[in-house]
Amino acid sequence: MHFIGWQYNPQIVSENVDTFKKLYDENVEYELVPGEYHAIAETKLMAGQHIDMMYSEEDRIVRWKKAGWTRTLDGLPGLDAIKASMYPVNVKDMSLPTGGLGGLPYYTGFNSFVANEKHLDAAKLQPPSTWEEFLDQCRKLKRDKVAEFPYISAWGRQWASLSWSLFAIWYSEGAKVFGANFDPVFDEPFKKVLEMHRTIYRERIIPPDVFTQQGESVPNFATGQHTYMVVHDYDQKVFNTPATSHIAGAARNFIMPGKTRSTFVWTAVYQMGAKPVDEMRVWNLMQFFGGKAKDGQYHVARRWALEFGLGTPYKEVIEDPDVQKSFSVWKDMKIATQQLETATTRDVAKAMWFPEWDWFMMGEVQDYIRGQGSTDELVDKLQKKAAEVKALYPE
Amino acid sequence: MANTLLDKVSTDAALEMAVLQRHERRDWFPFFLSLPALLVVFLIIGVPLVYSVVLSLHRINILTKQWIFVGLDNYLQILPQAEFISALERTAYFAAITVAVGLVLGVAMALVLNMNFPGRGLLRGVVLIPWAMAPVTVGVLWGWIFDGSYGALNGLLLDLGLIDRPIHWLGDGTAAFNLVALVYVWNQAPLTALLVLANLQSMPENLHKAARIDGAGGLRRFFSITLPWLRPVLLLILILTTINSIMAFDLFWTMTRGGPGSATTVFSWLGYSYAFQFLRFAEGAAILYVLTVPCLLLAWAYSRWFFPSVESQRAAGSGGLLKQPSLRQLWDRRPYWSRKPGPARWRTPRRSLQR
Numbered sequence: 001m002h003f004i005g006w007q008y009n010p011q012i013v014s015e016n017v018d019t020f021k022k023l024y025d026e027n028v029e030y031e032l033v034p035g036e037y038h039a040i041a042e043t044k045l046m047a048g049q050h051i052d053m054m055y056s057e058e059d060r061i062v063r064w065k066k067a068g069w070t071r072t073l074d075g076l077p078g079l080d081a082i083k084a085s086m087y088p089v090n091v092k093d094m095s096l097p098t099g100g101l102g103g104l105p106y107y108t109g110f111n112s113f114v115a116n117e118k119h120l121d122a123a124k125l126q127p128p129s130t131w132e133e134f135l136d137q138c139r140k141l142k143r144d145k146v147a148e149f150p151y152i153s154a155w156g157r158q159w160a161s162l163s164w165s166l167f168a169i170w171y172s173e174g175a176k177v178f179g180a181n182f183d184p185v186f187d188e189p190f191k192k193v194l195e196m197h198r199t200i201y202r203e204r205i206i207p208p209d210v211f212t213q214q215g216e217s218v219p220n221f222a223t224g225q226h227t228y229m230v231v232h233d234y235d236q237k238v239f240n241t242p243a244t245s246h247i248a249g250a251a252r253n254f255i256m257p258g259k260t261r262s263t264f265v266w267t268a269v270y271q272m273g274a275k276p277v278d279e280m281r282v283w284n285l286m287q288f289f290g291g292k293a294k295d296g297q298y299h300v301a302r303r304w305a306l307e308f309g310l311g312t313p314y315k316e317v318i319e320d321p322d323v324q325k326s327f328s329v330w331k332d333m334k335i336a337t338q339q340l341e342t343a344t345t346r347d348v349a350k351a352m353w354f355p356e357w358d359w360f361m362m363g364e365v366q367d368y369i370r371g372q373g374s375t376d377e378l379v380d381k382l383q384k385k386a387a388e389v390k391a392l393y394p395e
Numbered sequence: 396m397a398n399t400l401l402d403k404v405s406t407d408a409a410l411e412m413a414v415l416q417r418h419e420r421r422d423w424f425p426f427f428l429s430l431p432a433l434l435v436v437f438l439i440i441g442v443p444l445v446y447s448v449v450l451s452l453h454r455i456n457i458l459t460k461q462w463i464f465v466g467l468d469n470y471l472q473i474l475p476q477a478e479f480i481s482a483l484e485r486t487a488y489f490a491a492i493t494v495a496v497g498l499v500l501g502v503a504m505a506l507v508l509n510m511n512f513p514g515r516g517l518l519r520g521v522v523l524i525p526w527a528m529a530p531v532t533v534g535v536l537w538g539w540i541f542d543g544s545y546g547a548l549n550g551l552l553l554d555l556g557l558i559d560r561p562i563h564w565l566g567d568g569t570a571a572f573n574l575v576a577l578v579y580v581w582n583q584a585p586l587t588a589l590l591v592l593a594n595l596q597s598m599p600e601n602l603h604k605a606a607r608i609d610g611a612g613g614l615r616r617f618f619s620i621t622l623p624w625l626r627p628v629l630l631l632i633l634i635l636t637t638i639n640s641i642m643a644f645d646l647f648w649t650m651t652r653g654g655p656g657s658a659t660t661v662f663s664w665l666g667y668s669y670a671f672q673f674l675r676f677a678e679g680a681a682i683l684y685v686l687t688v689p690c691l692l693l694a695w696a697y698s699r700w701f702f703p704s705v706e707s708q709r710a711a712g713s714g715g716l717l718k719q720p721s722l723r724q725l726w727d728r729r730p731y732w733s734r735k736p737g738p739a740r741w742r743t744p745r746r747s748l749q750r
Contacts, residue, residue: 039671157652158652209541209543209564209571209655212651213538214542220544359672370658393456
């Protein structure tokens with residue numbers, strides 16, 4: 001069996017593969033795909049490489065299924081029980097609009113609003129509840145020389161960076177971004193968020209090199225130079241670990257500011273290749289990685305949760321006292337649960353054309369933030385692009 | 396005396412060529428032996444090349460598996476686009492800067508490494524390290540060095556008291572672009588140095604000795620002897636580095652991702668975006684084919700510029716075998732800035748000085 005995955009702790013993945021091989025007396029070849037994972041994976045799939053199981057973000061579930069590279073899990077034994085053991089929001093996230101589960105979960109995450117409490121104490125501030133208040137606080141932090149650049153987030157042109165950060169803030173402000181039939185809804189909240197990003201950059205609330213920072217700007221926040229960050233929830237573990245951070249113990253999660261206080265939640269999955277070498281053997285592999293193994297243990301999900309802070313849709317794992325205890329060390333579980341309850345899934349990711357629009361959007365928004373063109377011009381470009389890519393993939 | 400010598404050399408060369416031509420006519424066996432290798436090369440290079448040409452003449456969508464023949468439409472649509480023109484300008488600028496600076500720096504490094512001094516062997520090894528590193532590693536490494544929050548460069552400058560606050564090196568589009576160019580030169584200049592050094596070491600020492608005896612200074616010897624001697628390898632370096640610079644991708648991918656915004660979007664990044672992010676392989680292929688045109692033109696221009704006499708020899712049907720030039724040839728092809736009458740004894744090549 002052949003399994004491919006992106007570059008997140010590949011040594012752990014390798015060890016998990018070894019555990020599976022021993023447990024099932026199986027043979028699996030694990031291939032690490034470094035760099036731009038989805039683009040490279042698509043090239044491999046197009047070229048006809050045989051892949052039995054592959055990592056994917058939710059925005060590739062429909063796309064890869066329609067291209068004939070992957071299959072749904074319908075009809076496989078025990079699927080209903082697996083679905084019942086997960087949170088409904090994640091099941092929805094992994095399902096195709098037409099029904100059918102597109103994969104089993106690798107992990108689930110959401111963009112969290114994290115603050116450096118040392119700065120909040122120094123400036124005697126409470127975390128903001130609106131984005132206007134957030135801007136005012138950042139100006140004050142800058143003026144009082146508490147932080148030269150109070151805010152930071154991943155703004156690079158990368159699938160897990162600017163787009164995820166923007167969508168989290170759009171949802172927190174009540175922007176739908178895409179409505180019924182995935183038509184663009186680029187309304188006032190949508191524009192307001194874009195303008196706020198431009199203001200943040202113009203007023204140097206964010207470092208000017210934010211677009212080119214490495215590691216999704218996580219090492220930058222860990223230096224302790226910044227006050228606020230919209231960031232993947234599991235990165236808070238990095239901030240609160242003394243070996244990797246200057247602000248260990250002081251990075252605290254709060255509810256996102258904004259009108260709805262929502263955020264963006266996603267579920268990354270393991271998809272099964274359209275022509276598995278042996279359906280049942282690959283199903284075993286998928287269950288081991290994306291669920292419960294034959295010995296009744298959540299080997300992989302539990303390990304990711306305990307060692308790296310990755311969330312999982314499985315209630316049993318999340319409610320496990322060891323996991324709860326481990327998470328509580330580095331994040332406020334009550335706030336995290338509250339944030340998840342209001343989080344929004346990005347349904348438009350199920351449109352086949354979405355990744356192409358998303359890539360275009362990031363480039364254009366970067367130029368806009370740097371001062372090129374007006375908001376209306378940007379919105380116009382984004383609308384035209386949505387129409388153009390939609391036309392490429394008629395339903 | 397000089398004329399007699401030159402006549403003899405010409406007669407010998409003509410005889411040699413005639414023998415070679417006779418052998419070429421008769422001996423087809425080596426070609427048969429090479430055929431399998433040539434076939435493999437064709438399959439590996441030729442087939443994808445032909446396939447990509449065909450691709451560039453279609454509008455395709457791999458996901459929906461639609462192939463529509465559009466002729467030259469992809470090329471015609473790309474050419475007038477503003478993003479294409481901007482990427483072209485950036486690519487040209489990047490190639491010009493990196494080739495020129497890399498060449499000067501590489502030659503300078505080779506000249507130093509060709510001198511005798513203690514620790515020369517170690518330094519020769521150390522100089523090659525940047526070139527031995529994978530460009531992706533180089534990009535990540537320099538990305539960290541230039542980072543405004545925790546970068547080593549700011550740390551060093553702050554510690555030395557040269558700056559009072561961190562500089563966000565990659566924050567400005569123009570600065571980011573020039574810094575990528577600088578890193579590229581750092582990565583590639585050792586290759587130039589290595590090639591030049593190899594040629595410097597094969598240069599007969601008596602050329603410089605004779606010039607030194609005649610009172611020629613270091614600069615004069617460099618421009619009149621060393622540089623003409625390096626001409627063939629400089630041509631090779633120029634062609635290689637120009638093509639590499641135009642095709643450069645890894646550093647942009649790791650250091651800037653074509654950003655901020657589109658500030659470092661060069662041709663290769665644009666082609667990558669079209670082909671692998673938008674899955675428009677046809678347009679991507681067309682963009683990258685347009686990229687090969689300046690590469691070919693520059694290669695042709697370089698060879699004309701460096702070897703005009705060889706070109707004219709070819710036109711006259713005299714073969715055109717690229718040989719290390721004789722002293723007389725070097726003297727005749729010396730750069731315009733050194734075209735003053737040389738010492739009388741140089742004008743008549745001596746047997747001992749000829750290779």
